[in-house]
Amino acid sequence: MITLSNVKKVYQSKKNSVTAVNNINLEIKEGEIFGIIGYSGAGKSSLIRLLNGLETPTEGKISVAGHDITSINGKELRDARKEISMIFQHFNLLWSRTVRENIAFPLEISKISKIERDKRVLELIKLVGLEGREDAYPSQLSGGQKQRVGIARALANNPKVLLCDEATSALDPQTTDSILDLLVDINERLGLTIVLITHEMHVIRKICHRVAVMEEGRFVEQGRVLDVFKKPQATITKRFVQQVTEPEETKETIQHLLHQYPNGRVIQLTFVGESAEKPLITSLIRDFKIDVNILQGKISQTQNGSYGTLFIHIDGDMNEVNSAVDYIKQQQVEVEVIENA
Numbered sequence: 001m002i003t004l005s006n007v008k009k010v011y012q013s014k015k016n017s018v019t020a021v022n023n024i025n026l027e028i029k030e031g032e033i034f035g036i037i038g039y040s041g042a043g044k045s046s047l048i049r050l051l052n053g054l055e056t057p058t059e060g061k062i063s064v065a066g067h068d069i070t071s072i073n074g075k076e077l078r079d080a081r082k083e084i085s086m087i088f089q090h091f092n093l094l095w096s097r098t099v100r101e102n103i104a105f106p107l108e109i110s111k112i113s114k115i116e117r118d119k120r121v122l123e124l125i126k127l128v129g130l131e132g133r134e135d136a137y138p139s140q141l142s143g144g145q146k147q148r149v150g151i152a153r154a155l156a157n158n159p160k161v162l163l164c165d166e167a168t169s170a171l172d173p174q175t176t177d178s179i180l181d182l183l184v185d186i187n188e189r190l191g192l193t194i195v196l197i198t199h200e201m202h203v204i205r206k207i208c209h210r211v212a213v214m215e216e217g218r219f220v221e222q223g224r225v226l227d228v229f230k231k232p233q234a235t236i237t238k239r240f241v242q243q244v245t246e247p248e249e250t251k252e253t254i255q256h257l258l259h260q261y262p263n264g265r266v267i268q269l270t271f272v273g274e275s276a277e278k279p280l281i282t283s284l285i286r287d288f289k290i291d292v293n294i295l296q297g298k299i300s301q302t303q304n305g306s307y308g309t310l311f312i313h314i315d316g317d318m319n320e321v322n323s324a325v326d327y328i329k330q331q332q333v334e335v336e337v338i339e340n341a
């Protein structure tokens, strides 16, 4: 659905040049939700603007929904853009138009008849859950409702690709989750391909199938979300993964717990995919003569399966403790002994 080959974007000014996107290769399949994460200045906005032809690459080729974005212009590019829609952090709504009129706007531009327009607008209002708010103005809506209008408007012309530019960054956590749920719903119902850029790993964890991590214009890592969570390679990726798995205070808490449990072993278990659902702790207690205390843990859900960490304290005869650790290691669970007593 989307292919980028050796794409580079250099902004040239009289004084200097900035390479915002540097040799990016990417393939996104139809129906995928693909996330690009990076800190401010990594080049994410430049990359997403290249995807809908708002910027032209300095080098390389870009194909989106069967259109060679790099070689078309004029009417051909305008037609291609109907299939590549976008939603924004600050919604970009027309403030003097009602919800209904905002959603109808792209249909008017496409010269769709009034009867057809009204029918389509109704469908879209239902799809994004804005029934009853048709005649409200953007200023009368909450942030989440504004983004729902943005999404409905973006879907008006039945696009094949939806680009999301920090679409939830201006929203509170609960509203963020409801918008992310809506995007998954749309992806599943319409088979829409979604590309999103964000600086929040929570967004990636919750809805993306695959992710690319961007730093200084390059992709430093890409893969299935669960695989990236399991074994983040680059330092920046490890930092992003920690945003959602290990709260800042975890390490402090564990240090504190080590003092509280001077005997036995404190162990960090990392569960991925199916292993997260297995009743490991039950087996440990049942099959070994040991005491098991659960100290702290968190299991999160990604689109490819669950992921989590659990800190446990095992105490008892050291031979038995060691056998238990060996047993855990055979269970497709990553094991790290935090401290030997």
Ligand SMILES: Nc1ncnc2c1ncn2[C@@H]1O[C@H](COP(=O)(O)OP(=O)(O)OP(=O)(O)O)[C@@H](O)[C@H]1O
Binding pocket: 011, 012, 018, 019, 020, 038, 039, 040, 041, 042, 043, 044, 045, 046, 047
């Ligand atoms: N139109 C432009 N002209 C010159 N330099 C630009 C332009 N747009 C972006 N840049 C530069 O390109 C680099 C990447 O910026 P970009 O906005 O793509 O990153 P980003 O990851 O989206 O960050 P942010 O989330 O802060 O927008 C930055 O150094 C930025 O200053």
